[in-house]
Amino acid sequence: MTATYELADVRHCYGDRCVVDIPTLEVRSGEILGLVGPSGAGKSTLLRLLNFLETPTHGLITYAGVEIGGDASLATRRDVTTVFQRPMLLRRSVAANVRIGRKLHGLDTKDGSTERWLEKLGLTDLADAPARTLSAGEAQRVALARALVVEPSVLLLDEPTGNLDPYNVGLLEEIVRSENAERGTTIIVITHDVFQARRLADRTGLMVSGRMVELAATEAFFSAPQQPQTAAFVRGDLLI
Amino acid sequence: MGTLGRAFTDALGLLWNMDAALIETVLLTLQVTLVALVIALAVGIPIGAAIGLTRHLPGRWLIVPLIYTGMGLPPVTVGLFTYLVLSNQGPLGGLGWLFTPSGMIVAQTIIAFPLVVGLTMAAVQGVDPNLPVQMLSLGATRRQVATVTLLEARVGVTAAVVAAYGAIISEVGAVMLVGGNIEGETRVLTTAIVLETRKGNFALALSLGIILLSLAFLTNFAFHRLQVHQGVR
Amino acid sequence: MRVRIIPFVVVMLLAASCGGGSSDKVRVLRLATTTSTNDSGLLNALLPAFEAEYEARVDVVAVGTGQAIALGEAGDADVILVHARAREEAFVAEGHGTVRSDVMYNDFVIVGPTDDPASIAGIPLASDVLAAIAVAEATFASRGDDSGTHSKERSLWKTAGMTSDPDAGWYKSLGQGMGSTLNYANEVGAYTLTDRGTFLAQGESLPGLQVMVGGASIDESTDPSLLNPYGVIPVNPDKGGIDAELAEVFVEWLTSVETQETIETFGVDSFGQPLFYPDSEAWRNR
Structure with a gap:
């Protein structure tokens, strides 16, 4: 298996305060990686990197074998x-909101992909509705x-189901899982829901104060945590 | 009451008879207004959007108050400034634009420009700051982010267009100074109203005012239809 | 409907209270006059004496002759002071005013660009000059605002045997006041008819213009038709709301020898010549 991301000594600091401090991390191609941890642990910042x-203040990110120094190329970003x-x-309308992705990339928007995705997500009937009138789950x-x-x-998914009801959570997880299985899309998901991590992720990592405390296969992460902080987190204790 | 009533019948009469001088005045009014508006929009919207979108703009502390001040520029002052610049002794006297529609367009553009920049800036700033991040994450270029943000702020941007249009078409001080209110050359509706008022032709002046209002209303009606058509609610 | 009227009423009441507060005792005379008398500073020199003597306040509305007359016709002024003889007489004949009295005069001059493209310098009569300008198709700036000056210009075109307000490219009808018209003429190199007072007062900012007909002062004028008499007319009290008594007092005061003497000296310090020449009946009979 090749690596989608390789992080070497990546730190992202504001002055003296480093919100992300990861000496090494490899994200494997085609895996679903779950990230858990308390708020403010730097998970969202890591996703932005x-x-x-954003460009990390220190260290190097290698994406698909290419070192990204400074701004990534448009093709890489896309x-x-x-x-x-x-x-x-x-x-705008629901359909227009879906279409914008391909539009921005300069891709053909009349290839039926918009309609296909609307249907997959049960949005076909809402295609012409103004997007701002949707419920949280629909949105x-x-x-x-x-x-x-x-x-x-x-x-990259940053707490995508944080506000949603179980029906929508299930629907989104299903789509994510099939996307991963069918296209081999690499997926990194931040979640506060340990059950979601267990359901989705191949591997799970715990971030606390910008550091990756433990990263392991999901089953091992939850059943046999190696670090006391992980054990406490899995138990549901507050991490400070 | 007599004058008021007569003004309405006079206005209808003027329109009905397609009074040649009136048509000329109306056409010039529209020409000057629209050309100035288009220039102010073409330059002002990108600048307003750029200021609104640039988080860490150096000199913002000075630029923004300057724009806000510009939004309240007394038109007569703008007219005076334009007059002096375009006058024979002025730096741009060689253009020969004083007392021509071109000079009036210059003054009107200066009046409209800060309105367009300021209101566009405010409209763009009113867009959720997370939108640009979301668009970048979807692979948008900087230019695409700006375009999407402007479209998202279209209600506010349309307000900028409407405000600028209203300011220009109803403006009298600057066009009087710079244009000279020359019959058949630089006379627009507002200066014609001033003139007829001074002549004591109150009914005619008022009927010209009614025509001016109707023009403004028709245009704003069109703008509003456009807004509704854009799916704004 | 009721709800919408209330704010309107409140605003009107507020506006009324602002205007009314200070003028309880003082009588107010509404004087509608032309910009020339006000802009020259003449009224500022004259009126304080009247206000002191009669414990009154004069509200001056300085507008074009046309509008001044319209204000009188509408009863929105107590007295008018204008310079358009024929229209003043019509104003009285139609019953809008009681009686017209001579007050003063000054004169008009024709000014033009120093290079004189129509070669009019030296022609004594204004109407001949206008004819020459028309033949040369030299740019002529008209007030075009129905003012007293514009009325005079029209009558000169008629004397020249031409239609007034010629419809030609060289004839620019500005529809603006004297000051703006002079600025325009100075900028584009046009001829124009102006009252001498305004031209003198604005002289320094008009380097491109010089007097073509009318000489350096009224004594050197070569055309008596360029005289510009001012008349004062109390508005007919039948219109209601007119302070006819105060208007009569004002006319008597304005035409009195004492006030006329003030008029004669006004402007001499600044321009070396009077801007207005006294001409009331009392003055002529003194």
């Missing part, structure tokens, strides 16, 4: 996309469709 929205906890939808489904319509190599 992996989406090349290989990766993020679905955030809050779906930022445009004041997040639109956000996921918008991300997947560009067929990214890497899908």
Whole structure:
């Protein structure tokens, strides 16, 4: 298996305070990596670095074998996309919101992909509805469709189901899983829901204060944590 | 009451008869207004968007208050400034633009420009700051981010267009100074209203005012249809 | 409907209270006059004496002759002071005013660019000059605002045997005040008809213009038709709301020898010549 990301001594600091401090990390191609940890642990910042929205203040990220120094190329950036906890939808129709992904990439928008994704996510009836009138679950489904319509190599999910009801959580997880299985998309998902990590992730990592405390196969992570902090987290104790 | 009533019948009469001088005045009014508006929008919207989108703009502390001040520029002052610049003794006297529609367009553009920049900036700043991040994450270029943000702020940007249009078409001080209110050459509706008022032709002046209002209303009506058509609610 | 009227009423009441507060005792005379009398500073020199003597306040509305007359016709002024003889007489004949009295005069001059493209310098009569300008198709700037000056210009075109307000490219009808028209003429090198007072007062900012007809002062004028008499007319009290008594007092005061003497000296310090020449009946009979 090749590595999608290799991080070497990556730190992202504001002055003296480093919100991400990862000496080494490898994200394997085609895996689903779960990231758990308390708020403020640097998980979201790490995702922004992996989406090349920010450049780490120290260290090097290698993406698909290419060292990314400074700004990533447009092609590299377009290989990766993020679905955030809050779906930022445009004041346009649902269909237009899904289409925008391909539009931005300059891809054909009349290839039926928009309609296909709308259908996959149960949004066909809402295609012409204004996106701002959707429920939280519907909106997040639109956000996921918008991300997947560009067929990214890497899908980053920042607490995508944090606000959703069980029905929508199940639907989104199903789509993510099949995307991973069918296209081999590498997926990194931040979640506060340890059960979600167990359901989705091949490997799970615990981040605390910018550091990766433990990263292991999901089964081992939950059943036999090596670090006391991991054990405490799995038990549901508060981590400080 | 007599004058008011007569003004309305006079306005209808003027329109009905397609009074040649009136048509000329209306056409010039529209020409000057629209050309100035288009220039102000073409330059002002990108600049307003750039200021609104640039988080760490050096000199923002100075630029923004300057723009806000510009939004309240007294038109007569702009007219005076334009007059002096375009006058024979002025730096651009060689253009020969004083007392021509071109000079009026210059003054009107200066009046509209800060309105367009300021309101566009405010509209763009009103867009959720997470939107640009989301768009970048979807693989947008900087230019695409700006375009999407502007489209997202289209209600506010349309307000900028409407405000600029209203300011220009109803402006009298600057066009009077710079244009000279020359019959058949630089006379627009507002200066014609001033003139007829000074002549004591209150009914005619008022009927010209009614025509001016109707023009403004029709245009704003069109703008509004456009907004509705854009799916804004 | 009721709800919408209330704010309107409140605003009107507020506006009324602002205007009314200070003028309880003082009588107010509404004087509608032309910009020339006000802009020259003449009224500022004259009126304080009247206000002190009669414990009154004069509200000056300085507008074009046309509008001044319209204000009188509407009863929105107590007295008018204008310079358009024919229209003043019509104003009285139509019953809008009681009686017209001579007050003063100054004169008009024709000014033009120093290079004199129509070669009019030296022609004594204004109407001949206008004819020459028309033949040369030299640019002529008209007030075009129905003012007293514009009325005079029209009558000169008629004397020249031409239609007034010629419809030609060289004839620019500005529809603006005297000051703006002079600025325009100075900028583009046009001829124009102006009252001498305004031209003198603005002289320094008009380097491109010089007097073509009318000489350096009224005594050197070669055309009596360029005289510019001002008349004062109390508005007919039948219109209601007119302070006819104060208007009569004002006319008597304005035409009195004492006030006329002030008029005669006004402007001499600044321009070396008076801007207005007294001409009331009392002055002529003194």
